[in-house]
Every structure is written in structure tokens, then in C-alpha cells.
Amino acid sequence: MSWILTAADLPDLARGATLLGTGGGGDPYIGQMLVQQVLGNGGITILDPDELADDMFVIPTAQMGAPTVMVEKIPAGTEPLAALRTLEAHLGRTAEATMPIECGGVNSMIPLIVAAESGLPVVDADGMGRAFPELSMETFAVYGVQGSPLALAGERGEHVIIDTGSDNRQMESFARAITIRLGGVGHIAEYAMTGADVRRTAIPRTLSMALALGRAIRIAREQHRSPFAALADTLSTTLYSHVRELHVGKVVDVERRTTEGFARGKALIEATDGSGDPVVIAFQNENLTAYRGEELLAIVPDLICVVDHETAEPITTEGLRYGQRVRVLGISTPDLMRTPEALDTFGPSAFGLTETFVPVETLAGRPV
Amino acid sequence: MSWILTAADLPDLARGATLLGTGGGGDPYIGQMLVQQVLGNGGITILDPDELADDMFVIPTAQMGAPTVMVEKIPAGTEPLAALRTLEAHLGRTAEATMPIECGGVNSMIPLIVAAESGLPVVDADGMGRAFPELSMETFAVYGVQGSPLALAGERGEHVIIDTGSDNRQMESFARAITIRLGGVGHIAEYAMTGADVRRTAIPRTLSMALALGRAIRIAREQHRSPFAALADTLSTTLYSHVRELHVGKVVDVERRTTEGFARGKALIEATDGSGDPVVIAFQNENLTAYRGEELLAIVPDLICVVDHETAEPITTEGLRYGQRVRVLGISTPDLMRTPEALDTFGPSAFGLTETFVPVETLAGRPV
Numbered sequence: 001m002s003w004i005l006t007a008a009d010l011p012d013l014a015r016g017a018t019l020l021g022t023g024g025g026g027d028p029y030i031g032q033m034l035v036q037q038v039l040g041n042g043g044i045t046i047l048d049p050d051e052l053a054d055d056m057f058v059i060p061t062a063q064m065g066a067p068t069v070m071v072e073k074i075p076a077g078t079e080p081l082a083a084l085r086t087l088e089a090h091l092g093r094t095a096e097a098t099m100p101i102e103c104g105g106v107n108s109m110i111p112l113i114v115a116a117e118s119g120l121p122v123v124d125a126d127g128m129g130r131a132f133p134e135l136s137m138e139t140f141a142v143y144g145v146q147g148s149p150l151a152l153a154g155e156r157g158e159h160v161i162i163d164t165g166s167d168n169r170q171m172e173s174f175a176r177a178i179t180i181r182l183g184g185v186g187h188i189a190e191y192a193m194t195g196a197d198v199r200r201t202a203i204p205r206t207l208s209m210a211l212a213l214g215r216a217i218r219i220a221r222e223q224h225r226s227p228f229a230a231l232a233d234t235l236s237t238t239l240y241s242h243v244r245e246l247h248v249g250k251v252v253d254v255e256r257r258t259t260e261g262f263a264r265g266k267a268l269i270e271a272t273d274g275s276g277d278p279v280v281i282a283f284q285n286e287n288l289t290a291y292r293g294e295e296l297l298a299i300v301p302d303l304i305c306v307v308d309h310e311t312a313e314p315i316t317t318e319g320l321r322y323g324q325r326v327r328v329l330g331i332s333t334p335d336l337m338r339t340p341e342a343l344d345t346f347g348p349s350a351f352g353l354t355e356t357f358v359p360v361e362t363l364a365g366r367p368v
Numbered sequence: 369m370s371w372i373l374t375a376a377d378l379p380d381l382a383r384g385a386t387l388l389g390t391g392g393g394g395d396p397y398i399g400q401m402l403v404q405q406v407l408g409n410g411g412i413t414i415l416d417p418d419e420l421a422d423d424m425f426v427i428p429t430a431q432m433g434a435p436t437v438m439v440e441k442i443p444a445g446t447e448p449l450a451a452l453r454t455l456e457a458h459l460g461r462t463a464e465a466t467m468p469i470e471c472g473g474v475n476s477m478i479p480l481i482v483a484a485e486s487g488l489p490v491v492d493a494d495g496m497g498r499a500f501p502e503l504s505m506e507t508f509a510v511y512g513v514q515g516s517p518l519a520l521a522g523e524r525g526e527h528v529i530i531d532t533g534s535d536n537r538q539m540e541s542f543a544r545a546i547t548i549r550l551g552g553v554g555h556i557a558e559y560a561m562t563g564a565d566v567r568r569t570a571i572p573r574t575l576s577m578a579l580a581l582g583r584a585i586r587i588a589r590e591q592h593r594s595p596f597a598a599l600a601d602t603l604s605t606t607l608y609s610h611v612r613e614l615h616v617g618k619v620v621d622v623e624r625r626t627t628e629g630f631a632r633g634k635a636l637i638e639a640t641d642g643s644g645d646p647v648v649i650a651f652q653n654e655n656l657t658a659y660r661g662e663e664l665l666a667i668v669p670d671l672i673c674v675v676d677h678e679t680a681e682p683i684t685t686e687g688l689r690y691g692q693r694v695r696v697l698g699i700s701t702p703d704l705m706r707t708p709e710a711l712d713t714f715g716p717s718a719f720g721l722t723e724t725f726v727p728v729e730t731l732a733g734r735p736v
Contacts (some may be wrong), residue, residue, distance in 0.1 A: 045619060090458075090529075161458075161529040170526060170549075177545035181538075 002051055002121075004043040005112065007036050009211055015314065016214030017108035019231070020206065022303040023317040024286035025104010025131030026063060027071050034077055035109045038116040045121035047097060049204045052195030054175055054210055058123055059084050059095040059192045061114045062107050064135065064175060067285055067318040068256065068263040069184030070106060079187035080110045081117045086159045087151035087189040097121045099198065101138060101191065102128035103206050105316065107210060110187070111160065116167040122207070124301065127191060128346070129203030129239075130303050133285035135175055136168035137346035139336060140191045143201035147171045150190035154182045180261045203334060209238055216313050227312035228327070232368040239334035244365025246290055246297040247279040247328040248272050248309060254320045267306070267320050269328065283317045288351055292329055298330035299353070301337050301346050302360040305329040329368065330360035370419055370489075372411040373480065377579055383682065384582030385476035387599075388574065390671040391685040392654035393472010393499030394431060394437050402445055403477050406484040413489035415465060417572045420563030420605050426491055427452050427463040427560045429482045430475050430510025431542060432503065435653055435686040436624065436631040438474060439551030447521040447545070447555035448478045449485045454527045455519035455557040465489045467566065469506060469559065470496035471574050471685065480553070490575070495559060496714070497571030497607075497705055499652035500673050501630055503543055504536035505705060508559045511569035514630040516540045518558035522550045548629045571702060577606055585680050595680035600736040601687035605701035614658055615647040615696040616640050616677060622688045635674070636689050637696065647696060649674065651685045656695055656719055663732065666698035667721075669705050669714050670728040673697040697736065698728035 005013070014028035052058070061080045063070065088094055089283035098111040098120050111122045127138035135147055148171050149163040160178050164170040171190070179186035193201070200323035213234050220230035232243040249269040262284050270278045277293035290297040298304045306315045309325040336342065338359070348355045373381070382396035403581040420426070429448045431438065456462055466479040466488050479490045495506035503515060516539050517531040539558070548556035561569070581602050588598035600611040607634050617637040624633035630652050638646045645661035655672035658665040666672045674683045677693040704710065706727070716723045 154532075156535070156536075157533055157537070157541070159529075159531040160542060161527075162520075163527040165525055167524070167526075170524070173529060173549045174526070174546050177549045179544050181541045181545045 002045060002047045005046050006043050007039050007041070010035055011219055012214030013108065013207070013211045014105055014214065015217060016210035016212065017103050018105040018316060019213055019305055019307065019314040020210055020303065021104035021131040021316065022305055023150045023283050024067055024133060025102055025108070026106020027316060027318070028065060029111035030071065030074060030103030031106040034075070035112045035116065037077060038113055042116060044112055044115045046124045046207055047121045049123055049125045049202060052123065052198055054194060054196040056096050056195035057093055057192070058097045058099050058195065058198055059189050060099040060101045060127065061086055061111050061189050062101045063110050063185060063187050065179050065185035066258045066261055066263045068258045069318060071318055073183055075185065075187060076155050077113060079115045082159070083187045083189040084114055086153060086161065087149065087192060090149055090151060090161050091192060095120060097123050099123035100126040100207065102126055102131040104131040107131065107331050108207060108210055120137035123198055124203045124207045125198055125202035125207045127202055129206060129334055130301070131286050132346050135172040135190065137350065138191060139203055139342065140193065140201045141168045142342045142345045145191055145193045145197050145201050147190045150188055151174055152178055152186050152188050154186060163177055176261045184258070184261065203336065212346050221311060226309060228368050231312055235331065240331050240342055242332035242361035243368045244330040244360055245327060245368050246294065246330045246365040249279065249326065251320055251322055251324040251326060252278065254322065263318055264356045266287060269326060272325070281328065285317065287317065288353065289355070290330065296355065296358060297363055297365055298360045299348055299357055300351060301333045301342070303331035303333065305331060330365045332360050370413060371413050373414050374411050375409070378403055380582030380586055381476060381575070381579045381689045382473055382582065383585060384578030385471050385582065386473040387581055387673055387675065387682040388578055388589020388610045388671065388685060389472030389499040389684065390654045390673055391651050392435055392501060392721065393470055393476070394435060394475030395684060395686070398439065398442060399477035400472040402443070402666055403480045403570045406443060406509045410484060412480055414481045414492045414575055417491060417493045417566050420491065420566055422562060422564040424464050424563035425461055425560070426467050426563065426566055427455055427557050428469045428495065429479050429557050430469045431478050431553060431555050433547050433553035434626045434629055434631045435684060436626045438685055441551055443553065443555065444523050445481060447523055448482050450521035450527070451519045451557040452482055452728065454521060454529065455517065455560060455722070458517055458519060458529050459560060463488060465491050467491035468494040468575065470494055470499040471578055472499040475499065476575060476578055491566055492575045493566055493570035493572045494574045495570055497574060497702055498669070500656050500714050503540040503558065503720065506559060507571055507576065507710065508561065508569045510710045510713045512616060513561045513565050513569050515558045517565055518543055518547055518556055520554050520556050522554060544629045552626070553596050558579050571704065575687055596736050599680055605698065608699050610700035610729035611736045612698040612728055613695060613736050614698045614733040615660065617647065619688055619692040619694060620646065622690065629698060631685055637694060649696065652719060653685065655685065656721065657723070658698070664723065664726065665731055665733060666728045667716055667723055667725060668719060669701050669710070671699035671701065673699060698733045700727060700729050727731040
């Protein structure tokens, strides 16, 4: 069912989207502020994917770049709509809705900024069902929608249109190169598609799921119940049904480099009780693997979420700091994201990892 | 006056254009082969700039990249016309002619490839009056034509449109970033302009000048006369009237790095008779400065040309080798390229050099 989102929903939505961002997808505070600034007392229509006309024309919008840069280089706010308008002009066709390409503190919000500025509705779905670092890592792509042409807008009015045909990895490479020249952050419109394409290729209802997750965590805190149980309960009826606690501990080291337009590195988390090996989480914008010594705890595309050990507030990779007390959660991805084609696009090998994908629910984490 | 260029003209044109390329602008052999392949027995109409209708629509075409890569990564030949067609589609306007953006072994030839493939004529002019390494370093830009929108085509059918408004340096930066992702060579169409703009902003008749230069050098060799005197005689009636011999010697060292999409480095040339300090030539694709010890012999935008000591065959920066016996020539640029605005765009400071421009005819080189 379609519904209206207002500014009051933003803190919960940002929290839930950041959790699904699995370390990436942008800073929740910045994302929320950007929407509030343009939304005021208005509302944004959120469309259920099942209610889209088959030929409705949808242009997703997003921010791309290294999260380490995003927190320092705040956009003017006009870039995402400029990207959408550039793509419309290039295609000679007007968008009837926008949509996120991924879940995340910023990237669940960018389409809302576009909506608040333009009056367009936002489709309740996305193309990653979480966050991934590269534009080619989309269920849209896995199931046959091409990313090109892509439009990119910079803060000083720059516009770029990239068309690499069906080669979404080359599209990613070109857009990343421009984003680096823009200082590390760019705004894009890509994967233009019809309503029928959305139903066939997108992960449905991830905006409403993020809102429900963020709300459940908040209400549990207010009622002095476990936010972790609330989180697991909320997900149990969704396509993300398995939630595992992989580790409880303290962040004792973070290595982080901003390189080639990405934030890459790893975090070392010692067990609170000092027992066993520390857990190591490797990331490229998003968390990719969690290991305790030699033992694999979870691996991409399953979600690896680092959250505050008491409040369950999600912590992004750029927000990781020495001394944080955290829990590491593993969350199973929808079946649509575990097919051989999907794993080719955003499974371990797409990140140059040699491991085979193993579902988190078959590994050692204990149910939450 | 307009004239017809045929395949028989290509070796002379390539030689002359490479000399004007002042170390850059691409390899003459490759440029020539690319045109021959498509031209066959046909002819290309070369338009005199004075004969263009004021509202004639001209789209220049070129190759960009590091010369060190260009000699190894030969284009398919279809990319320059693809770039022109992409820009036409974006602008909604059809080109009535193409034009070089610089002189050089490849970049005087690229518009001829476009012409042979499309039937378009080529304007006898360019925007550098030599070669420079960056797309912003154009007399077009100095005198008010903007480079954007620029279209770039890759060998696998990729298309990119870049629009940075009046910021030609940002356009250069974006196009360079894409070119690097293409492996170091890209093909472009940019600085779309009218016939009136050409007359106001271009260096006129550089194609016919290159052809005359190449021909004069060849004929002098055939008649056992000095090709250097022939070269100086040919230039004496043009806008490039001062030709100076800066040095005669042997290349004893070449440092060359392909970095950030450019070939940068320096060459050390010892005097043939062993007297005095060696001459050092610094380059970024093109030769930038020539020094003997502390003494400046010539500096950009004047032309610094390294040629074979006997035949006057020009040697590009990527063609420099240990042991070559060479003469170093300094050639004065047209007044249009020495104004304060022009020097801001492609004088020493545009390359991060701290020297002030000094006309080569006031320095120590001896007249040829």
C-alpha cells in the first residue's frame, strides 16, 4: 500500500536504513538533515511496487563516493535532482517517480530529497536490499536492467552523461573516476526503468522495512525492552528472516584508507570477556567479511552490521572508533540476492575475495 | 583558398604537423596510417577559414591521452566520428565541418579520418597552433569559445558527455579521468563553434602550413639542400617567423613516466663537440622548457622541437632514445598566443612553472 512519509519518520528511517547499509550507504545524521531541510512540514508519497503501472517511468537517484569523504563534504542538496533532470533531458522522457538504488543513511534519503524538491513520488524498493560499494552491484543489473545511461551532477553545476551500453562495470569505473575528480562525492541518476522492471528486479519494500526497523528499535529502548529482540522480531516476517549475533566486544583497532574513491580497511573487535580470538571485519565502504581467527562468521552479500552493544544503534564503517562497545550482527539476504547470477555480481568474487558464499544461518552465530 | 587533400599529401603533412607538435600531438606514422586506411583514393576538402559562412557549424575532433600509450594502443578508427555524432545528438545540431584542436602527428590527422568517413570538410585551422597537453589550453578558450559540452567515445562503444559550463579546466580534468579508465587514450569532440568563432579564435591555416613545412623538408633532402634552411624559409612568411637553433648534440639520457594520463619527463642532450653544459628539455607530453645549465633557451608556448641533426625529421617525446643525434629548434608562436590572456591559459604558469615567458627570438639561439 502507498503511504505518506513526513519529517517525523526521518530519525527512525535513518536508523533502520543505516542498519541495512551494513556499514556503508552514508551517514544517517547527514542524510536526515538534508531531507528535513527541503521537506519542512510537507509529505512524500511512497509508492508500493505492486501498485505501479507497468509502463510507469522510474529514475533512481543516489549519492556515490567514499563514506569517509561524504561526512566532510556535505552536498548543496540540489545535485541529485540536477542529475535526474540531466538524465530526463538526455532520454527525452520525464520521470514519474524516483527510487533508491541501495539502503543506507544517505542513500535511502537522496530520493526523498529529490521527491521533496520535485513533487515526485518515491518507490518503496531498491536495487541492493542493503548497501554495496559499486554501481554495478544491483539486482536491477542481475535481472536485466542496464545502468546506462547514467547522469552525474557536481556541486558547481557540472553535468556528465555516461553510456557504456550493457557494461555496468565500465559505467561504475567511469562514474567513479569523475566522482574522484569532484573531490570524492558525486550525485547520480541511473538504471531508468519501468514499473514492470521494478517489480521484476528490485528488492521490494525496503524503505518501509527500514522505517519499521528503526521504529521498533526506538520503541523497545523507550519501553526498556531489548532492541535486539525487537530488531529480530521485525525482520522475522520479511525476506531477511535470519538474524545472528556473531560477536560482542570492544573495537580495539581500525585501519582505514580512502583509496580509488572507496573507504577500505578493517576493524578489530576484542571479546568483552577477553575470551577467544578477536573478530576482524574487512570493508570496502560496506562490511564484507567477519572472521574470528580462521573461522568465517559471515560474508557478503549477507549483511554484517556493527551496532552499539546496548542501544543497537548502527555504526557505519567511517564511524568506527577505538573503544566502542559493539555487537556484530549477521542478517540473511533475500533469496533473490543469493542466486548464482546475483553472487557473480555482488558475491565474494566480485570483491576479489577467494571465499565461497556461505549463508549466515548455517554458520556459528547464535540466533538473536 | 579551399583545397583538396589526398593520400599523397599525408607523409608531408604528418612530418610538418609533428614538427609543430613540439614533441607531442601523437606519432606521425600511426596518424598517417589511420587516415590512409579510410581515405583510399578519395580526397578531403580543406576549407580556408576566411571562406566559412558566419553561421557554419564546426565541431573539432581529436584524440587525447599520453603519447607513450598512443603508440601502443592503436584506435579502431571509428571512435572520433562516434564522438562527433554523440555531440551532434546531444546538441541537436549537425556539424557542417570538423577541425583539429591542435597540430600533431595524430591530432592533425584525426579530423581527416572523420572527414574521410563522413564526407565532412575540414577547416584549415586549429586551437593551439602547436600541441599542448591539456584540453583547456586552446586559443578557442582564450578568446571566449567554451569547450563544453564535450563528447568522448571509447573503443568498445562507450559514450560520455561532459558539460562543465565555462570551466574548461574541470572539463579537462573529467575527460582525463575517463581517458585513464579507457587505458590511456580517448577520442573527443568539443569546442563546437560557428564559422565566425573560428575566424575570431583559431590559429589559421596550420594544416596547410604543416603540409608546406613537411614538403619543403622532403624536397630539400631530395635536392641535397639543407632541410633546416627550407624549414626556416617556409616559416618566414607565416605567423611563426622566428626559427632559432638552440643546440646540436646527442641524447644521453631520457627520463619518462606515464602518470595521471600524461607522459612527463626530461631529456638530456650533450653537445656534439662536448663543449659547454648539456641541454635539458622538460616535457609534459609536449616540450616545455629548454635550458643549458642555468640559461633559458626557450619556454612554452614557444615551440621547442627536437629533430634529427641531418634530415630535420621531428622526434616526439615518446620517440626520444639514447644516442640520437639531434638539433633543438626554437620557433616563435603567433602574437595571438602571447597575449596576457593566452599566457594565463598555456604559458609557463599554466604548467606550474615559475619562469616568466620570454620570446625565443630575444634569447641566445642563433637564427637558422
